[in-house]
Amino acid sequence: MRKTWQILHEQDTVVLFDVDGTLTSYNYGEFHAHHELDFTPEFRDVDIYADCSRLVPMYNYIKRHGVDRIFCISNEAQKSHMLERLYGIPESHCYYTLDSTEKPAIAKRIVEEHFGDFPAGKVVCVDDNDETLGLYMKQTGFCTAHPMIFMEHIEELV
Numbered sequence: 001m002r003k004t005w006q007i008l009h010e011q012d013t014v015v016l017f018d019v020d021g022t023l024t025s026y027n028y029g030e031f032h033a034h035h036e037l038d039f040t041p042e043f044r045d046v047d048i049y050a051d052c053s054r055l056v057p058m059y060n061y062i063k064r065h066g067v068d069r070i071f072c073i074s075n076e077a078q079k080s081h082m083l084e085r086l087y088g089i090p091e092s093h094c095y096y097t098l099d100s101t102e103k104p105a106i107a108k109r110i111v112e113e114h115f116g117d118f119p120a121g122k123v124v125c126v127d128d129n130d131e132t133l134g135l136y137m138k139q140t141g142f143c144t145a146h147p148m149i150f151m152e153h154i155e156e157l158v
Contacts, residue, residue: 001145001149001152004124004143004144004145004149005149005153007121007122007124007143008061008065008124008145008149009065010122011065012069012122013065013069013122013123013124014069014071014110014111014114014115014118014122014123014124015065015069015070015071015123015124015126016071016072016073016107016110016123016124016125016126016142017058017070017071017072017073017126017127018072018073018074018103018126018127018128018129018132018147019072019074019075019079019083020074020075020128021128021129021147022058022126022127022128022147023054023055023058023072023083023086023087024049024052024055024079024082025052025055047078049078049079049081049082050082052082052086053086054086054087056157057150057151057154057157058087058147058150059086059087060157061150061157062087062088062089063088064157067087067088067089067090067093070087070089070093071089071093071094071095071110071114072089072093072094072095073095073096073097073103073106073107073110074094074095074096075096075097075098075100076096076098077094077096079094079096080094095110100129100131100132100135101135103125103127103132103135103136104135104136104138104139104140105139107123107125107136107140107142108139108140111123111142120140120141120142120143121141121142121143123140123142123143124142124143124144124145125140125142125143125144125145126144126145126146126147126149127144127146127147128146128147130146133146
């Protein structure tokens with residue numbers, strides 16, 4: 001992952017972040033740390049992202065890299081306010097789908113619309129789901145990284 005870490009730190013690299021489990025934790029409520037709560041009815045009437053706090057390693061990375069080449073792909077537009085509040089990522093850089101199998105196509109569209117014919121090796125998709133990372137790998141040619149890479153190199157982000 002050293003090569004991916006180096007690519008993440010090049011100024012012209014485009015980074016596509018997942019949100020849940022990547023830029024926010026799964027800790028919803030007092031006793032739960034589980035992403036399935038995202039789809040349960042009792043959480044639909046509450047903005048579960050209103051009280052989220054930033055993940056410091058991710059924030060430090062985004063702050064250093066700048067948000068011009070940072071985008072998010074997730075499952076719900078309600079997250080846009082949280083992403084802007086915590087990380088400065090503009091709403092226009094947030095894309096949403098309820099079907100994670102659509103993420104690779106969305107990623108390719110984002111890169112094409114914003115950067116044209118951009119080298120695939122200069123794009124990194126960061127996601128906490130192994131299946132989604134596999135789809136990115138098979139369908140895009142983009143680099144992939146699990147958010148743990150930021151924990152493995154945390155001393156470089158302080």
